[in-house]
Amino acid sequence: MVAHNIFSKRNRALLRELVVTDFKLRYQGSLLGYTWSLLRPLFFFLILYLVFVRFLRIGTSIPHYPVYLLLGIVLWNFFAETTSQSLGSVVNRGDLIRKIRIPRWIIVISSSVSALINFLLNMLVVLVFMVWTGADVSATVIWLPLILVEIYMFALGVSLLLSAGYVKYRDLSHIWEIILQGAFYLTPILYPLTVITSHTLQQFLLLNPMGQAIQDARTMLITKDTVTIAEVYRNAAMRVVPVLISVVVLLLGVLYFRKQAKYFAENI
Amino acid sequence: MAITTDPDEPAAITVQKVSKSFRLPHERTNSVKSVVLNFYRRRQFETQKALQNVSFEIKKGEFFGIVGRNGSGKSTMLKLLAGIYTPTSGAVTVHGTLTPFIELGVGFNPELTGRENVFLNGALLGFNRKEMQALYNDIVEFAELERFMDQKLKNYSSGMQVRLAFSIAIRVKSDILLIDEVLAVGDSAFQRKCYEIFMALKNEGRTIVFVTHDMNAVERFCDRVLVLHQGKSQGVYEPGEASAIYDELNVADSEETGAKEKSATRRWGTGTVKLDELTLYAQGKQLRRGMAAKTGEPLELHFTLTGAKTKKVVIGLVFEDLFGVNIAGPNSIGHSFQRGDTIVYRIDKLSLLPGEYKITVAIYDEQLIQEYDHCEKAYTLNVIADSHNLYGKVHFFGAWSASNE
Numbered sequence: 001m002v003a004h005n006i007f008s009k010r011n012r013a014l015l016r017e018l019v020v021t022d023f024k025l026r027y028q029g030s031l032l033g034y035t036w037s038l039l040r041p042l043f044f045f046l047i048l049y050l051v052f053v054r055f056l057r058i059g060t061s062i063p064h065y066p067v068y069l070l071l072g073i074v075l076w077n078f079f080a081e082t083t084s085q086s087l088g089s090v091v092n093r094g095d096l097i098r099k100i101r102i103p104r105w106i107i108v109i110s111s112s113v114s115a116l117i118n119f120l121l122n123m124l125v126v127l128v129f130m131v132w133t134g135a136d137v138s139a140t141v142i143w144l145p146l147i148l149v150e151i152y153m154f155a156l157g158v159s160l161l162l163s164a165g166y167v168k169y170r171d172l173s174h175i176w177e178i179i180l181q182g183a184f185y186l187t188p189i190l191y192p193l194t195v196i197t198s199h200t201l202q203q204f205l206l207l208n209p210m211g212q213a214i215q216d217a218r219t220m221l222i223t224k225d226t227v228t229i230a231e232v233y234r235n236a237a238m239r240v241v242p243v244l245i246s247v248v249v250l251l252l253g254v255l256y257f258r259k260q261a262k263y264f265a266e267n268i
Numbered sequence: 269m270a271i272t273t274d275p276d277e278p279a280a281i282t283v284q285k286v287s288k289s290f291r292l293p294h295e296r297t298n299s300v301k302s303v304v305l306n307f308y309r310r311r312q313f314e315t316q317k318a319l320q321n322v323s324f325e326i327k328k329g330e331f332f333g334i335v336g337r338n339g340s341g342k343s344t345m346l347k348l349l350a351g352i353y354t355p356t357s358g359a360v361t362v363h364g365t366l367t368p369f370i371e372l373g374v375g376f377n378p379e380l381t382g383r384e385n386v387f388l389n390g391a392l393l394g395f396n397r398k399e400m401q402a403l404y405n406d407i408v409e410f411a412e413l414e415r416f417m418d419q420k421l422k423n424y425s426s427g428m429q430v431r432l433a434f435s436i437a438i439r440v441k442s443d444i445l446l447i448d449e450v451l452a453v454g455d456s457a458f459q460r461k462c463y464e465i466f467m468a469l470k471n472e473g474r475t476i477v478f479v480t481h482d483m484n485a486v487e488r489f490c491d492r493v494l495v496l497h498q499g500k501s502q503g504v505y506e507p508g509e510a511s512a513i514y515d516e517l518n519v520a521d522s523e524e525t526g527a528k529e530k531s532a533t534r535r536w537g538t539g540t541v542k543l544d545e546l547t548l549y550a551q552g553k554q555l556r557r558g559m560a561a562k563t564g565e566p567l568e569l570h571f572t573l574t575g576a577k578t579k580k581v582v583i584g585l586v587f588e589d590l591f592g593v594n595i596a597g598p599n600s601i602g603h604s605f606q607r608g609d610t611i612v613y614r615i616d617k618l619s620l621l622p623g624e625y626k627i628t629v630a631i632y633d634e635q636l637i638q639e640y641d642h643c644e645k646a647y648t649l650n651v652i653a654d655s656h657n658l659y660g661k662v663h664f665f666g667a668w669s670a671s672n673e
Contacts, residue, residue, distance in 0.1 A: 010394050017391035025379055096375050100392055101351040101368035262354040265347065266290055 011106060018110035023117070037118060041125040045070050062192055063136065063223045067129045071221060072189040072214045074126055078119035079155045079210055080180050085111045086159030087166050087176055094268040104261040108163050112156055126221075135222045144220050147213050154209045154246035160253030164260040167267050187211045193227040202232050209249075212242040278363065280444050280475040281326040281349060286358035288319040288344055318344040321358070322501045324494050328364075328443075329473040331466075333486045333507065335514050336496035337521065343448070345496065346370050346479045350446055364443030364475070369393065371448060373433030378422035382413060382432060385421050389436050403439050411435035431458055438465055444475040449482070463488075483511045483623075487659045512656040515622035518590075519560050519650040537641040541575035541607060543629050546647055550618075560650035563663055567618045571611040573631070575640070580604050582636060583611065586628040587620065588645065595620065595661055604634070618651065619662045625649040 027033045049066045052058050062068055089111040090097065090104065097104065130137070166172045187210050188196075196202050206212050206229040216239070218226040230236040291313040319341045326332045336342040347353040348360055350370050375392045376385050386407055390400040408414055411431040413424075421429065447466075466489055469476060480486060486493055486507050493510035495502035497517050505513060548555040549568040561567050571583060584599040598613065605611050626645035633640065 009396055013396035014391045014394075016397075017388050021377065021380065021384070021388050024384065025377070028379055096392070098347075098352065099369060099371045099374045102392060265352045 011103060014102060015106055015110055015113065018106065019113045019117070022110065022114045026114075037121045038125060041070075041074065041122040044073070045125065045129060048073070058191075061194070062225055064130075064133045067126065067133050067135055068218055068222050068226075069190070070129060071126050071218055074119065074122045075151060075214050075217060076184065076187060076189050076210065077122070078115060079151060080184075081118065082112045082115040082152075082155040083158045083162060084176065084180065085115055086156075087162040087173055089159075090163040090264060091166055091268055097264050097268060104264055105160070105257060108156075108159055108257070112152075112159055115155075116152065130221060136224065137222075138220050138224060141220045144217060147217050147220070150209060150243050150246050151213050153250045154213075157246065157248075157250035157253035160257040161249075164257045164264075167260065167264055183208075183210070188215060188227075193232075199232070202227065206232050207242055207245070209242040209246045212239065278328050279325045279361075280328045280330070280363055281477070282359075282361040283322060283324050283345075283349075284359045284361070286319060286322050286345075286348060286355045286360060287317070288341075288348060288353060289356045290316045290318055292316055317499055319348070319355075319496075320499045322496070322499075323358075324501065324504050326444075326475060326477060328475055331470050331476045331478065331489050331491045333490035333493035333510065334477065334479045334496065335481055335483070335486055335493055335510060337481060337518065339498070340496040341499040342479050342496050343370075345494075346446055346448055346477070349477060362444065365441075366444045367393070367437070367440050367442045367446050369437070370446055372437055373429060376421060376429065376433065379420060381420055382408075382417040382424065386417075386432065386436060389433065390439075393436065393440050395439070407432075407435045407439065410438075427458065434458075434462065438469075442474075444477065445469065446477050446479075448479045481514075483514060484660070487511055508659060509656045511659070512622055512653065515624070516652060518624050519652060534644045535642065535646070537631070537639045539575065539641065540633075540638070541573055541579050541581050541631055541640040543631060543641050543643055543646075544572040544574040546571055546627075546629060548647070548649065555649075560652040561618055561620075563619070563621055563651055563653040563658065564617050564665070567615045569613040569627075571613070571629070573605075573607045573609075573611070575607060577607045579640075580606050580634040581640065582632045582634060583613075584630040584632065585613070586630075587649070588626045588628070589661060590624055590626075593661075595625065601636075617665060619665065620649075620651045621658050621661055621663055622651050622653045623661075625651065 023034070027036060030036060032039065045066065048069050052069060053066050058065075086108050089107050093107050096102065096107070162172060162176060186205060187208060188205060193202055193205070193215065196205070206215065206227075212229045215226050215228045219228050229238050229242065232238075292315075322341075322345065334342045334345055344353065347370060348355055349362070350366065350368060351360075351362075352370065369392070373389065375389055377388065380388065383404075386404060387397065387400050390403070391397075395403070408417055411428075411434070413428060413432055416424065416428065424432070466476070470489065476489075478485070478490060490507045490510075492504050493507055494504050495510050495513050495517070502513060502517070547570040548561070549570065550559070550561040551565050555561060569585070573581070582600050582603075583605065585597065586594055587596040588594055600611075600613075625648070627647040627649055628645055629641075629643045629647070630639065631641040632638065
């Protein structure tokens with residue numbers, strides 16, 4: 001019997017096979033294949049550089065602004081890709097769910113791992129540009145993995161909620177698209193947080209785990225000239241709040257998913 | 269007579285008072301307008317009771333059949349056993365490992381090669397990559413697809429896909445196997461192979477749950493059979509009995525739907541001479557819709573014709589079972605009939621075994637060149653029997669004897 005254990009050998013083998021298949025299918029028939037995973041962020045950076053640095057001349061106050069921007073977008077894209085891909089994952093794999101007993105969460109995890117791999121490739125590109133532009137890497141960079149774990153927990157929690165909810169409420173895909181668009185602008189990604197004059201609003205925006213994580217990652221990797229949650233609240237312990245939000249969202253996601261998973265086969 | 273299970277023997281699967289209901293949305297809200305209008309109204313649901321209070325036990329090492337018509341709940345039962353559905357009430361207890369799938373080739377992707385699909389499907393069935401690598405050659409060999417493994421699955425014929433899927437599925441080393449009508453697909457050579465495997469599995473002492481409506485397969489393999497009808501258990505029987513009960517249920521069902529079926533048949537021909545009426549008499553009594561003839565008893569078919577009186581005709585009949593298999597095709601070649609005659613075809617001892625049969629009537633000219641009237645599956649013949657110990661489709665009325673000098 002398939003054990004309900006993430007770390008069981010069987011589940012890991014299945015997870016791996018699902019992720020590999022996903023990757024194979026994604027680049028099937030394309031000439032450059034997997035290299036697109038690297039080419040996409042490269043060209044994306046080029047566009048960002050041209051638009052923001054050459055034409056609009058935004059963010060001149062921040063050192064290494066193009067990489068700063070790229071990092072923010074890469075982190076955000078990881079969140080957006082994970083959640084929007086996971087949203088339909090359970091429904092899209094209805095064929096499996098109706099016909100075979102596998103742990104349902106594996107489907108969501110596999111789509112999040114696909115996004116994670118994409119993200120790591122993107123980070124490789126970010127790294128190249130960091131070296132190229134001579135970014136100011138801080139010693140606090142050792143905390144970066146924790147930031148990534150936080151983002152992953154948050155994204156996974158939201159993904160579990162969305163994928164289980166989508167089985168019943170098919171409007172969710174459209175609603176989530178709109179929310180993601182709105183949230184993109186509510187998160188300091190394109191603009192430096194300093195353009196927001198209201199201090200309270202700054203404080204509020206950084207309670208969002210994504211906002212806090214992106215700003216912290218930027219401080220660690222690119223420049224100390226980044227407004228972080230610790231500075232906005234003048235209290236380093238405030239960092240715990242968005243992390244707690246991520247944990248709570250993940251817990252809620254797990255609970256809701258587990259409750260709904262029993263009825264996936266008949267509701268899809 | 270239902271068989272009771274021996275309490276001392278360990279059960280592989282115990283199903284206790286299981287019910288399963290589905291909530292089907294009453295009205296689908298498709299337009300934006302209806303969504304807005306109905307937003308505050310509670311959505312209405314229709315509850316469909318797929319299974320009601322079903323209990324049975326499957327013993328270890330048993331070849332257990334589940335039969336029933338479409339909509340009887342047998343697929344739902346299988347999904348409950350597989351753990352794909354959760355029962356609304358009651359409990360399913362499984363002792364031992366169970367194949368997790370109810371269909372072959374789950375997760376097969378047409379865009380992947382045969383080889384890639386083997387590994388993906390294997391992972392879904394619980395094998396890791398190493399195990400699959402060890403099994404790979406056997407799988408391919410059994411499926412007889414050595415030359416095709418690097419081709420995409422979409423270029424496979426459906427028979428090839430089934431062979432590959434079956435070949436992977438039988439590697440699963442679980443104590444209990446769930447099989448859902450795999451025999452309906454594949455050519456006869458492959459079916460024979462499947463039968464051999466089933467026999468081997470049975471001899472290995474594995475527990476097999478086999479869901480089907482193929483009574484021949486049931487009689488051939490199953491030790492005991494659960495008969496489901498409209499979501500309710502009709503009891504667990506020996507294969508011969510189960511087969512008879514299944515047939516009786518089919519007869520009862522067609523009584524209810526008889527009127528509908530007649531209008532669904534097709535009719536064509538030049539119309540020079542047409543069949544006016546076909547009346548069936550069993551044991552001297554006219555068979556009305558819903559009544560059944562009996563195996564071994566006389567059956568008479570009385571024909572009356574309309575149309576051109578001067579034409580001589582030949583009548584051909586086809587007796588088909590529900591799967592469309594032609595069981596018998598008597599004709600009147602050598603006899604000369606015309607309109608006005610009361611034409612009778614008499615069978616002294618009906619050799620059809622219990623079941624539902626369709627009768628097609630075709631009227632030709634004497635030279636068999638022109639088809640005057642063809643009434644496809646125009647009549648339904650239900651057959652029952654007194655004995656439950658009859659297997660197959662036809663009865664030979666043979667006699668056993670022994671001599672000892």
